[in-house]
Amino acid sequence: MRVHDEPAYVLHQHDWSESSLILELFTRHHGRVVLVGKGVKRPTSQFRAVLLPLVPLRVDWSGEAEVRSLKAAQYAGGHVMPAGDALLAGYYLNELVLRLMARDDPHPALFDPYAAAVQALAQGDDVSVTLRAFELLLLRQLGWLPDLALEGLRLLPLDATQAYRLLPQAGLQPSGPDDVGALTGAHWQAVQAALDAPDPWLALRGLAPTLGMAALRIGLASLLHYHSGVRSFRTRELMRAMRRIGPRPIPPLNGSSS
Template identity: 40%
Template sequence: MASIRVADEPAFVLHSIPYKETSLILDVFTRQYGRMALIAKGAKRPHSVLRPVLQRFQPLLVSWSGKSELRTLTKSEWVGGTPSLVGDALLCGFYLNELLVKFLAREDDYEKLYDHYTDTISALSNLEFQSKGLEEILRPFELTLLQETGYAAALDYCVETHSAPVSQEQYVYQPERGVRPLQVDDPGHWPVLSGKSLLAIAAGDFSDQETLSESKQLMRFLLGLHLQDQVLTTRQILIDLKKI
């Protein structure tokens, strides 16, 4: 296999672990190549040019080379323009990164999801100037993640009527099928949503409080369904703090 060289690819660091005495192994999310494993040689040295740059939640341009699954980072440049995350926003950032690590296979491109992640990090970094709360920022990202990875069916389509949900009707989200009309014998743990909420969620409109509440129920159900026994540490902290 020939060695591959990639230059100046937009990326974010999702996670890093120490490697030997002076290096790091990075889990990065790139726009065109998806999740990549990169070794940053010498990045732990006190005077390394990489050390101050390889920060989470900051947009980067990275270059790498190699032919194995673990490529070698050759350059990393900070793009700038994004204030550091603090407080609840920082917790939410770690939550987003945990979701990406759990849901995304390596080296599958998710350009739409990458762009949405970029926008979400920007919204969190400017949280004090936003009219939206944490839930209104996080719900659209969760939905995009689930849809782009194939874990969520269309919400504006009823699988039994083959048409859009009716605003005044009640529906359930049935695993493996999607949205269908509510029935009296449906399992109690299936999410129940109004047609109005389903249409709003599908359109990315979380401004209505009922929609926001029902979307929380739906996202928790879908994420739990596919994470199974995997625990996301920051997600549980945020749930316990009633932040999401």
């Protein structure tokens, strides 16, 4: 089997030999696939400057085994890699896809939101808004997001003024107003309406300024951790550690403290 000119992003890579790499890709029509790139680490390889994470690619591969053979890869254009905090946020997107999506399980409806999220990060858009929008679309696409217009167990319409918290096995449940992971019924209903919009990516990003991002992050994190089987994501821990450290002052060139 030969696949030609497939839109893709590199999610992860590791050494296979002195000159070759094992590549995890997220592709539009084939989902997560694993390729071996033979000789791509050689100084003369044309792939060295192309096989980078968070960069839009067009790739060719062949083979029917679990690990296929990379035949061609080229930069698809559009944007360069994110930098700084946005780069760490992009690695978090990749970790979500790696942990929550099975290999060779196509999700073409999720590829465009992923590409849009990476582009938004590269352009310097709000990191929190971008991540929450992608998390919502990922959970919905995989079938793990309940109806956010209904109370989880009783399936009753939400009370617009009541606070609700999102729980992995029970959906939205009434909560105290001081619960840090709670949003009002009106807010959850607005999120569901955005998900049902013709362009949910744009609708969610437009809705974000009216929501409590911290509360939404806590609610979505509970679902992501539950379904991934991990208590924390490595990239999230790294992002928190970097925030605690903060920016370091640049020492003067002459070595003085003045």
